[in-house]
Amino acid sequence: MRLHGRSALITGAGSGIGRATAELFASEGASVAILDRDASAAGAAASAISATGAEAHPVVADVSQPDEISAAVDRSAQLLGRLDIVYNNAGVGSTGSVQDTTEEDWDRCFAVNVKGTYLTSRAAIPHLEAAGGGSIINQASVAALVGIRGFAAYCAAKGAVVSLTRAMAIDLAPTGIRVNVLCPGTVYTPLMEPLMRERGGGSIERGLEITAAKYPIGRIGTPMEIANAALFLASDDAGFVTGAAFTVDGGMTAQ
Numbered sequence: 001m002r003l004h005g006r007s008a009l010i011t012g013a014g015s016g017i018g019r020a021t022a023e024l025f026a027s028e029g030a031s032v033a034i035l036d037r038d039a040s041a042a043g044a045a046a047s048a049i050s051a052t053g054a055e056a057h058p059v060v061a062d063v064s065q066p067d068e069i070s071a072a073v074d075r076s077a078q079l080l081g082r083l084d085i086v087y088n089n090a091g092v093g094s095t096g097s098v099q100d101t102t103e104e105d106w107d108r109c110f111a112v113n114v115k116g117t118y119l120t121s122r123a124a125i126p127h128l129e130a131a132g133g134g135s136i137i138n139q140a141s142v143a144a145l146v147g148i149r150g151f152a153a154y155c156a157a158k159g160a161v162v163s164l165t166r167a168m169a170i171d172l173a174p175t176g177i178r179v180n181v182l183c184p185g186t187v188y189t190p191l192m193e194p195l196m197r198e199r200g201g202g203s204i205e206r207g208l209e210i211t212a213a214k215y216p217i218g219r220i221g222t223p224m225e226i227a228n229a230a231l232f233l234a235s236d237d238a239g240f241v242t243g244a245a246f247t248v249d250g251g252m253t254a255q
């Protein structure tokens, strides 16, 4: 029970990595707010966690909308009674080189991945300070660390999330709030379906095989393997860890 008595807000927790993390945090004793723009996904995740006896609340908001996310963070803190942990996990993909990326795609990618992280953190910091400190975990990607063909906006946005994390860690260190960023390699979730289909020439299975071959350990990751890294960063085990970019990628960026 490494998060016993803690309260955690996880964005994008209706699916994939965010949902796995909400389940893991709850099983480690945390009360969780499941924030997602998809109301039915947030509701389903919260119901599944509540059925285990843990406390979970669905909260619906788009992290890129300032008023919406600010109200949703305040509501989460109110429902949970306090806020100790924030996982800025909500994100969207974007494919294409600079020539192929439309301005709309570029803006959407930055609005959710970068501005959403800023807006959610801005709203959450007063609650974390009121709790005497805490842990913010941002979600980047290996795309922040190496160039990936046909992912210009996504690489740029995730790189910005890593830089933002370092700046936040310095600014917030005196308050007792630690800020770190995860850089996961490929994990099969709904986000990855279009890419896997394209890479596999129409076959998701073939796309997954091609992708796995890029990983030194011979496979892609699971949502729970990223959740386990988030658990470490959220817990007191990471008490001396702030400003770190934590790669969880089966050796992909070590090559």
Ligand SMILES: NC(=O)c1ccc[n+]([C@@H]2O[C@H](COP(=O)([O-])OP(=O)(O)OC[C@H]3O[C@@H](n4cnc5c(N)ncnc54)[C@H](O)[C@@H]3O)[C@@H](O)[C@H]2O)c1
Binding pocket: 011, 012, 013, 014, 015, 016, 017, 018, 035, 036, 037, 038, 041, 061, 062, 063, 064, 089, 090, 091, 092, 093, 112, 116, 139, 140, 141, 142, 183, 184, 185, 186, 187, 188, 189, 190, 191, 192
């Ligand atoms: N899957 C991977 O291989 C992988 C690798 C590295 C990083 N990531 C990052 O991990 C995070 C989660 O990805 P996933 O694969 O679990 O994706 P996913 O699509 O399974 O889940 C993302 C969730 O975020 C929600 N969401 C999207 N935009 C939102 C918004 N504006 N406001 C609120 N909620 C929003 C979606 O409704 C969805 O429930 C993303 O930031 C992604 O970039 C994923």
